[in-house]
Amino acid sequence: MVQLNDLPVAVLGAGPVGLAAASHLFQCGLRPIIFERGLEAGANLNTYRHVRLFSPWQYNIDKAARQLLERHGWRAPAEDGLPTAGELLDSYLAPLSKVPELAGVLKLGHKVIQVTRQGFDKVKSRGRELAPFVIRVAGPDGEADYLARAVIDATGTWSNPNPLGANGIPALGEKELHDRIAYGMPDVAGGQRSDYAGKRTLVVGAGHSAAGTLLALAELAESVPGTSIVWATRGDQLARVFGGGEADGLPARGQLGLRLKALRDSGKLELHTNFRMVALQEGAGAITVVGDKPDGQQQVINEVDRIVAATGARPNLDLTREMRVRHDPWLESTDALAPLIDPNEHSCGTVRPHGHRELAHPEAGYYAVGAKSYGRAPNFLMATGYEQVRSVVASLAGDMAAADDVQLDLPETGVCNTRLAYEGEAEPGDGCCGGPAIDASTACCALDEAEKAKGQAGCSTSAACSPRPKASACCASVAEVP
Numbered sequence: 001m002v003q004l005n006d007l008p009v010a011v012l013g014a015g016p017v018g019l020a021a022a023s024h025l026f027q028c029g030l031r032p033i034i035f036e037r038g039l040e041a042g043a044n045l046n047t048y049r050h051v052r053l054f055s056p057w058q059y060n061i062d063k064a065a066r067q068l069l070e071r072h073g074w075r076a077p078a079e080d081g082l083p084t085a086g087e088l089l090d091s092y093l094a095p096l097s098k099v100p101e102l103a104g105v106l107k108l109g110h111k112v113i114q115v116t117r118q119g120f121d122k123v124k125s126r127g128r129e130l131a132p133f134v135i136r137v138a139g140p141d142g143e144a145d146y147l148a149r150a151v152i153d154a155t156g157t158w159s160n161p162n163p164l165g166a167n168g169i170p171a172l173g174e175k176e177l178h179d180r181i182a183y184g185m186p187d188v189a190g191g192q193r194s195d196y197a198g199k200r201t202l203v204v205g206a207g208h209s210a211a212g213t214l215l216a217l218a219e220l221a222e223s224v225p226g227t228s229i230v231w232a233t234r235g236d237q238l239a240r241v242f243g244g245g246e247a248d249g250l251p252a253r254g255q256l257g258l259r260l261k262a263l264r265d266s267g268k269l270e271l272h273t274n275f276r277m278v279a280l281q282e283g284a285g286a287i288t289v290v291g292d293k294p295d296g297q298q299q300v301i302n303e304v305d306r307i308v309a310a311t312g313a314r315p316n317l318d319l320t321r322e323m324r325v326r327h328d329p330w331l332e333s334t335d336a337l338a339p340l341i342d343p344n345e346h347s348c349g350t351v352r353p354h355g356h357r358e359l360a361h362p363e364a365g366y367y368a369v370g371a372k373s374y375g376r377a378p379n380f381l382m383a384t385g386y387e388q389v390r391s392v393v394a395s396l397a398g399d400m401a402a403a404d405d406v407q408l409d410l411p412e413t414g415v416c417n418t419r420l421a422y423e424g425e426a427e428p429g430d431g432c433c434g435g436p437a438i439d440a441s442t443a444c445c446a447l448d449e450a451e452k453a454k455g456q457a458g459c460s461t462s463a464a465c466s467p468r469p470k471a472s473a474c475c476a477s478v479a480e481v482p
């Protein structure tokens with residue numbers, strides 16, 4: 001019979017967090033096997049390689065990965081440089097995927113379909129934790145099963161975009177018009193320019209992806225007459241996407257919001273707030289977009305040529321259909337993480353340190369990490385994932401002191417209760433601490449401190465901030481960050 005400890009640890013996904021996990025496994029003397037559905041590592045980042053990230057290199061490189069790379073003569077880029085997603089791939093992830101220690105165990109073009117346990121369906125219990133995991137993988141030679149002693153699921157969410165429909169399911173007609181809809185961040189001013197030049201494009205969403213695409217379209221409109229931009233958001237609290245401004249711990253992220261606000265103020269785009277998309281209809285070569293207002297009245301956006309859905313992403317939960325997993329009912333994050341990351345409360349880009357204990361599931365030996373661990377919550381940063389996998393791997397290696405010594409030092413957005421959102425939208429009425437905050441004077445922690453100085457509760461204890469019983473509000477969590 002196969003001994004569990006003789007088997008490798010399966011890492012699902014070779015994005016930044018999956019490769020970091022593999023590096024930590026290697027460093028701890030555990031054998032990884034990595035499955036990546038793309039033909040190169042970092043396939044999700046590759047879809048937005050033109051986008052400049054807002055976290056500088058100092059936050060983007062995992063420590064174990066750096067050591068592995070440096071062993072092979074790699075030199076890290078300057079800490080304060082801001083790479084594009086493509087530069088992150090070319091200067092860090094691609095070299096990392098090619099170090100002999102990882103290249104030998106990395107299976108590119110291998111898509112994981114399901115994970116289960118050998119000889120056990122979901123219902124059967126006795127002896128379950130001693131059974132190897134079975135990873136069903138579709139590779140170049142067809143489907144095959146691989147055995148593993150533990151599973152680190154770092155498949156992200158980006159390959160599973162949310163639909164345009166405001167109800168969480170596709171708008172009527174959305175599937176039929178898929179050839180005119182791009183999900184995510186197409187390179188509208190670069191490689192895919194010809195699809196958008198001289199066209200009327202609707203961008204849907206109110207996160208950083210929407211912001212980036214709107215600004216790129218504005219750049220295109222400057223040089224190509226006839227290019228016009230429509231922006232639709234489900235809510236009307238745009239202060240959230242306008243962001244932390246100069247108070248943002250990541251200046252590039254603050255700038256993005258400020259530039260978007262300036263674009264909105266310039267009147268160079270047609271804005272529809274409170275637009276809840278329900279249907280897309282085609283006629284005379286153009287798309288008519290139908291939405292509901294919160295009061296039930298219908299509203300229509302006419303003559304749209306193309307649509308960019310910047311509506312966020314959700315985890316693929318089919319992968320673990322046969323596993324005993326516990327997710328938060330609405331975020332679809334690992335359950336214990338939800339109160340730490342709920343975008344309804346977490347605003348300052350701060351998340352309490354968390355590690356293997358919060359990431360564990362009832363299925364012993366299975367961990368979802370990285371962007372997937374956050375489910376539909378958009379406020380994930382690579383640095384968080386690196387600390388997650390350090391803790392998870394230490395626990396798999398039996399070093400519980402290291403596994404429990406979780407530390408996380410993240411930059412703030414500087415906005416109280418504003419989503420650190422690549423996607424998604426504000427919901428009316430879920431603001432706290434007095435609404436819009438786009439400069440340092442109205443930033444969360446400044447405001448919180450000011451409230452406390454006056455003997456008031458401050459934002460961290462405001463009822464509006466704490467719909468969840470286990471809430472840890474923004475500024476409270478800042479204080480806890482070492």
Ligand SMILES: Cc1cc2nc3c(=O)[nH]c(=O)nc-3n(C[C@H](O)[C@H](O)[C@H](O)COP(=O)(O)OP(=O)(O)OC[C@H]3O[C@@H](n4cnc5c(N)ncnc54)[C@H](O)[C@@H]3O)c2cc1C
Nearest residue numbers: 013015016017037043053054055112155156370371381382
């Ligand atoms: C536009 C944009 C800008 C961002 N900017 C920043 C930033 O500046 N700083 C920051 O820290 N974070 C940023 N993020 C967040 C970013 O998503 C994460 O930090 C990071 O990419 C998450 O890494 P990950 O490894 O968890 O997931 P991903 O990068 O999504 O990697 C998942 C990997 O799993 C693979 N995969 C998926 N399904 C399967 C399967 N079934 N089988 C096998 N392989 C599979 C994918 O191909 C992919 O390679 C940004 C995100 C977006 C969308």
